[in-house]
Amino acid sequence: MAQIKKAIIPAAGLGTRFLPATKTVPKEMLTLVDAPIICYVVEEAVQAGIEDIILIAGRGKHAIEDFFDTSYELEDRLAKDGKLDLLERIIKIRNQANIISIRQKQALGLGHAILAGLPVIGSDPFAVLLGDEITMGFHNEPNVTKQLADSFAQTNYSTVSIMNVPENQVRKYGIAEVEEGASSPFRVKSFIEKPDPGTTKSRWALPGRYVFSNKIMSILKEAKPTLHGEIQLTDSMNVLCHNDAVFARTFTAKRFDAGDKLGYLEANIELALNRPELRSEFAKYLIELAQQLKVNN
Ligand code: UTP
Numbered sequence: 001m002a003q004i005k006k007a008i009i010p011a012a013g014l015g016t017r018f019l020p021a022t023k024t025v026p027k028e029m030l031t032l033v034d035a036p037i038i039c040y041v042v043e044e045a046v047q048a049g050i051e052d053i054i055l056i057a058g059r060g061k062h063a064i065e066d067f068f069d070t071s072y073e074l075e076d077r078l079a080k081d082g083k084l085d086l087l088e089r090i091i092k093i094r095n096q097a098n099i100i101s102i103r104q105k106q107a108l109g110l111g112h113a114i115l116a117g118l119p120v121i122g123s124d125p126f127a128v129l130l131g132d133e134i135t136m137g138f139h140n141e142p143n144v145t146k147q148l149a150d151s152f153a154q155t156n157y158s159t160v161s162i163m164n165v166p167e168n169q170v171r172k173y174g175i176a177e178v179e180e181g182a183s184s185p186f187r188v189k190s191f192i193e194k195p196d197p198g199t200t201k202s203r204w205a206l207p208g209r210y211v212f213s214n215k216i217m218s219i220l221k222e223a224k225p226t227l228h229g230e231i232q233l234t235d236s237m238n239v240l241c242h243n244d245a246v247f248a249r250t251f252t253a254k255r256f257d258a259g260d261k262l263g264y265l266e267a268n269i270e271l272a273l274n275r276p277e278l279r280s281e282f283a284k285y286l287i288e289l290a291q292q293l294k295v296n297n
Pocket of ligand 1: 010011012013014015016017018027028056104106107108109110112113130131132259
């Protein structure tokens with residue numbers, strides 16, 4: 001059984017959907033309740049059994065690296081003040097995995113970002129978790145990355161997550177066209193990046209969780225820029241599904257695009273409602289707000 005022990009988290013994009021905040025704050029460092037988005041992504045990887053996490057960072061993204069580093073002064077102060085719960089949480093964040101940071105010198109697309117991880121990935125299979133997407137699993141269920149890693153362990157084929165989206169959303173995503181008449185996991189026939197309306201019947205969108213056999217790296221090495229002058233991961237996945245095989249599976253979890261304003265706000269609300277210390281007060285506030293909105297509309 002091939003276990004997935006390495007993951008790439010691309011976090012070198014420009015985050016233009018979140019300007020002006022992202023002029024100085026990396027999108028992946030925007031806060032969800034009390035931790036940056038990327039902290040939830042790393043936790044998902046660790047809970048899926050990943051030991052080495054390769055962060056792909058870009059210019060002006062030091063804050064991401066610092067977040068996973070030791071802060072002696074802060075830790076010393078928390079210890080002296082007896083704030084041991086906080087201290088424990090801070091230490092756990094930095095010790096949970098080997099965090100290796102690699103620079104993507106220019107934001108030339110997701111495919112280019114993943115190829116930057118090659119020196120650490122070597123010849124191993126690996127997971128990819130987009131640094132601005134978060135998932136919230138249900139109790140006692142393996143998380144989305146673990147679901148993919150388990151599929152890979154059984155088949156040795158690259159396996160990616162898919163979710164059903166309405167027709168008017170298709171153009172926002174990488175789309176998987178899958179073999180019909182089957183059930184999840186589906187064998188993928190082709191991938192298309194952000195298709196124009198009417199060019200595909202598929203509603204299966206890629207939400208940003210993947211497990212790849214190492215073959216994808218050889219394909220990425222040969223890849224040329226296409227849409228927006230970027231090296232698109234979906235182009236190389238398309239080659240992989242023709243040369244080899246790629247499977248796509250649905251998942252059980254809530255997923256939020258926290259790199260998008262609406263997705264970010266929704267994620268904040270749901271995560272806050274999951275926190276025992278906030279839940280009842282916050283729910284009360286939301287119910288009152290919903291009643292006001294109802295009256296005003
Ligand atoms: P996005 O397309 O959502 O990121 O990429 P972006 O380009 O930063 O976003 P907008 O559209 O301008 O707001 C998904 C993930 O891939 C990373 C991003 O940081 C994000 O976490 N990414 C994207 C890279 O690491 N390098 C790239 O060249 C592009």
